[in-house]
Amino acid sequence: MKTKQYSAKIFEIELENEDGFISFFDKNYLFFQNNLIVINGQESDKIKNYLDSKDLKYVFNLDIPVQKKQKTNLEPIQKAQEKKEEPKVKPIEKAKTNLKVLDKLIRSGQEVKLDGDLLLLNRVNSGGSIIINGTLIVTQIVDGSIRCNGDFMMLQASSKANIVFHDVEVDNKFLQDKLNRVELINNEIVITPALKETSWV
Amino acid sequence: MGIVIAVISGKGGVGKTTTTANIGLGIAQNDKKCVVVDFDIGQRNLDMLLGLENRVVYDMVHVMDDGIGLKQALIKSKMSPNLSFLAASQTKDKSVLDSDKISKLVSGLKEEFDFVILDAPAGIESGYEHTIEFADRALVVVNPEVSSIRDSDRAIGILDSKSKKVKDGQEVDKFLIINRIDSKMVQSGEMLNSDDILEILSIPLIGKIPEDKGIIDASNQGKPIILDENSKAGQAYQRVASRICGEKVDFVDVESHKESFMQKVKGIFK
Numbered sequence: 311m312k313t314k315q316y317s318a319k320i321f322e323i324e325l326e327n328e329d330g331f332i333s334f335f336d337k338n339y340l341f342f343q344n345n346l347i348v349i350n351g352q353e354s355d356k357i358k359n360y361l362d363s364k365d366l367k368y369v370f371n372l373d374i375p376v377q378k379k380q381k382t383n384l385e386p387i388q389k390a391q392e393k394k395e396e397p398k399v400k401p402i403e404k405a406k407t408n409l410k411v412l413d414k415l416i417r418s419g420q421e422v423k424l425d426g427d428l429l430l431l432n433r434v435n436s437g438g439s440i441i442i443n444g445t446l447i448v449t450q451i452v453d454g455s456i457r458c459n460g461d462f463m464m465l466q467a468s469s470k471a472n473i474v475f476h477d478v479e480v481d482n483k484f485l486q487d488k489l490n491r492v493e494l495i496n497n498e499i500v501i502t503p504a505l506k507e508t509s510w511v
Numbered sequence: 512m513g514i515v516i517a518v519i520s521g522k523g524g525v526g527k528t529t530t531t532a533n534i535g536l537g538i539a540q541n542d543k544k545c546v547v548v549d550f551d552i553g554q555r556n557l558d559m560l561l562g563l564e565n566r567v568v569y570d571m572v573h574v575m576d577d578g579i580g581l582k583q584a585l586i587k588s589k590m591s592p593n594l595s596f597l598a599a600s601q602t603k604d605k606s607v608l609d610s611d612k613i614s615k616l617v618s619g620l621k622e623e624f625d626f627v628i629l630d631a632p633a634g635i636e637s638g639y640e641h642t643i644e645f646a647d648r649a650l651v652v653v654n655p656e657v658s659s660i661r662d663s664d665r666a667i668g669i670l671d672s673k674s675k676k677v678k679d680g681q682e683v684d685k686f687l688i689i690n691r692i693d694s695k696m697v698q699s700g701e702m703l704n705s706d707d708i709l710e711i712l713s714i715p716l717i718g719k720i721p722e723d724k725g726i727i728d729a730s731n732q733g734k735p736i737i738l739d740e741n742s743k744a745g746q747a748y749q750r751v752a753s754r755i756c757g758e759k760v761d762f763v764d765v766e767s768h769k770e771s772f773m774q775k776v777k778g779i780f781k
Contacts, residue, residue, distance in 0.1 A: 415713055417668035418661045435711055437661050453711070 318346050320374060325351025332360055339364045348372045408444065416440065416454060427460065436470055449489075462493035464504070475499060513544075513621040516628050516755070517646035519670065521662030523633030525654045526690040529726060530748070531630040532560040533737040534650070537752025539594035540737075543625040546585065549599035550642040551632040552607065558598055561588060562733025572600035575612040581619050590738065595624070605638035617645045626755070635669055643674045648684045651714065654691050655703040660711055667712065686717035688751060693722045694768035704766060718751035720744050721765040 321342050325331055335342075347361070347368040361368050408426025416422060416430070418437030427444035434440060438454035445460035452465050455472040467473050467485040474480070475492050478499060484490065489504040518531045528551075535547035548571065549557040558564050569584040574597075581597075588594035597620070600607070620627045631642040643649065649670055653663045667685060676683050689705050696702040709716055723744035729736040736745040737752070743765065750760045 417671075418664040420668050433711070433713070435661070435664050436657070437665065 319344060320348055321345040322348045322350065322374065325349050325357065328354065328356055331357065335360070335364065335366075339366060342366060348374060418454075434471075458492075462491060464489055464491050466490060513624045513627050514648060515617060515621065515646050516626060516648045516650055517631055517643050517670075518628060518650045518652060519631045519639070519643065519663075519666050520633065520652040520659070521635060521664075521666035522654075522659045525652050525659050526720075527633070527652050528556045528560060528630055529730065529735075530650065530652050530688060530690065530720075531628055532557060533735045533745075533748040534752050534755065535626075535628050536561075536588070536591060536594055536735050537737050537749055538626050538628075538756060539588070539591040540749075541752060541756045541758075542593065543756055544593050544595075544623070545626040545628065546595040546597060546620055546624045547628045547630065548597045548620070550629050550638065552599045552638060553601065553604040554632070555599045555601045557630050558596065559733060560730050560735060561594075561596055562590070563588065563596055563598075564733065567598040570598040570600045571616060572603050572607055575616055576607070581616075581623070590734075605632070605636065605641075608638065608641045610641070610644060613641050614645060635666055639666070640669065640673055643670045643683075645675055646670075646683055647676065648686065650686055650688055650717065651712070652688045652690050653708060653712070655689060655693075655697070655705070655708060657703070660703070660708060664712060667714065685714040687712060687714050688718045688720060689716070690720045691722045692719055692765055694766050697766045698768050716762075717754050718747055719762070719765050720747045720751075 323331070343366065345367075347366055349357070349368055349370050351371075353370045409429065410424060410426055411429045411431070412422070413431040415432045416434040416438035418435055420438050422428070422440045422442070424442045424444065428440070428442055428446050430440070430446070430448045431450070433450040434448060434452040434454040434456070436453040439456070440446065440454070441457045443459050446456065446458045446463040446465065448465040450466075452467040452471045452473070455474075456463070456465070456467075457474045459476055463475060465473070465485065466487070466489050467482050469482050469486065471482055471485075472479070473482065473485060473492075476494055476499070480492060480499060480501070484501045485492075487503065491502045491504060493500055493502075518527050518534075520527050531547055535545050538545040547557060547561070549555055551557075552572070555570075558567055563586050566586050569579045571584065573579040574581060574584045585595045585597055588596060617627065629642050629646065632638040651663050651667060653659045670683055670685070671677055674683050687709065689708060692705075693702055697704050705716065705719060721743045723736065723742055725739060725742050726736050726744055729739065736742050737748045739745045747763070747765065750763065753760045
């Protein structure tokens with residue numbers, strides 16, 4: 311007998327309105343390519359054909375066998391997934407108002423203070439600092455100091471840097487490889503490394 | 512119209528004055544008229560390195576304040592007829608400097624010479640700000656160590672916000688000289704290598720000068736090391752001077768350490 315055991319990512323969704331369902335997947339189907347989608351609701355050919363065309367794996371009305379304890383463990387994962395969807399919509403709205411894009415090397419002694427969001431396309435050198443109330447993304451290495459109070463920040467910091475997120479100092483050793491995403495979930499700071507090597511074209 | 516080049520570093524003791532003396536002489540040897548000006552008011556050094564120690568009669572403060580003519584104050588170097596020197600005052604301090612006077616002095620020098628090289632004081636105070644104010648280019652001198660790099664980073668930041676050219680909407684061209692490179696230490700990883708430094712400061716490189724013990728003796732005797740054709744540092748300064756004059760000179764690797772055959776043989780018996 312040949313058996314295999316998997317722990318797969320499952321995305322559960324309530325099917326109420328077919329058009330709403332399809333438009334949601336039109337926007338977000340990329341996130342679910344490696345997930346098993348569990349649909350609770352009425353099976354229909356329209357939905358099936360649509361999901362097949364997007365090459366997604368799905369089942370209808372499956373009772374997911376999760377134990378109570380595991381369920382609490384699973385929650386953050388789901389939350390994190392939901393969060394990933396959010397930036398798709400929200401920052402665009404924000405971008406119209408207070409996103410600032412800066413391609414300037416922050417040298418020693420220079421300080422950038424901002425109330426909005428910042429996308430910095432350059433380095434922060436030792437002795438330079440950024441103080442920001444919004445979201446922060448830095449595409450090159452940070453050697454200086456960062457104070458960020460936004461929803462999340464994405465950066466890669468060297469061991470010399472001093473990174474403070476919502477008044478808590480973040481340990482640099484988690485930020486050293488590649489680009490990392492730092493966010494506040496349930497009053498806990500969660501650091502997720504960017505999965506793939508980001509290529510900023 | 513001449514080109515004004517400020518030699519800056521932020522940190523003291525990295526070799527600004529030595530670099531100024533050598534590059535000034537190197538440019539003069541390339542048949543360009545060059546003047547080196549010591550902007551370190553109150554701490555005059557450049558005259559010693561050029562071997563002009565006791566020949567200073569009038570300094571730049573005399574020119575700016577007392578109506579002494581430039582021709583009277585400029586001292587011709589013994590080593591090259593193309594090189595002149597304008598001394599800093601030894602008795603006054605940096606507070607005597609003011610923008611209008613410096614502007615007048617610098618434009619006077621620009622008419623006479625192809626290159627005007629200003630030796631900035633260490634630090635980032637008013638003396639430094641006055642030196643960079645009218646510069647067209649800047650030579651940033653660093654040593655391969657973190658504190659020197661951070662200070663230069665700061666100095667570049669100030670240059671980019673306070674020089675006149677920047678205020679007029681132009682940019683001051685900045686070039687990096689990495690001084691006192693010890694090839695052995697770079698290879699063993701104790702010293703930062705030039706790629707790291709270039710990434711941090713992100714300005715183009717114009718020369719790498721290896722550490723050379725001969726420089727101390729050269730300074731004491733008032734004969735810049737560039738006159739010593741066998742010195743590695745002297746050759747490196749020569750290349751930098753040629754690059755400043757617009758020649759294309761290939762970069763020479765001064766960071767890899769090569770042992771001679773005899774050193775290898777000695778190594779076996781250690």
